[in-house]
Amino acid sequence: MALGTLDRTLPPFSSQGASVFSKLVFYGALSLFLMVADARFNVAQPVRAAIATALYPVQWLALQPVRAVRGGSAYFSDLGQAQSASTQAQEKLALQSLRAGQVEQLAQENNRLRKLLDL
DSSP states (O other): OGGGGGGGSSOOHSSSSSSSHHHHHHHHOOOOOOHHHHHHOOOHHHHHHHHHHHHHHHHHHHHHHHHHHHHHHHHHHHHHHHHHHHHHHHHHHHHHHHHHHHHHHHHHHHHHHHHHHHH
């Protein structure tokens, strides 16, 4: 098909019926009316509930990657906190064992000094 032979007329849907501007005004007014009616009287609430019920499995499936990422980040965050707590506990244990050794040495020294005083 040569380029000069293309039909350059408007599609038939725009030349039939009312003009485009009148359709725009009509559908704009209809949409405004429906928005006001829904805001005041909750006209579309049953429709929204039905659509939400029908789309719940799709929504659940779409949220699974997000939940997996959040769960993974929470796991690694908790793992880091557990490791730091473990490190702190080991440091505290080492300090307490050092102090226990010092207390034991002091107790032995006290016993030796008491024995010397008894002489």
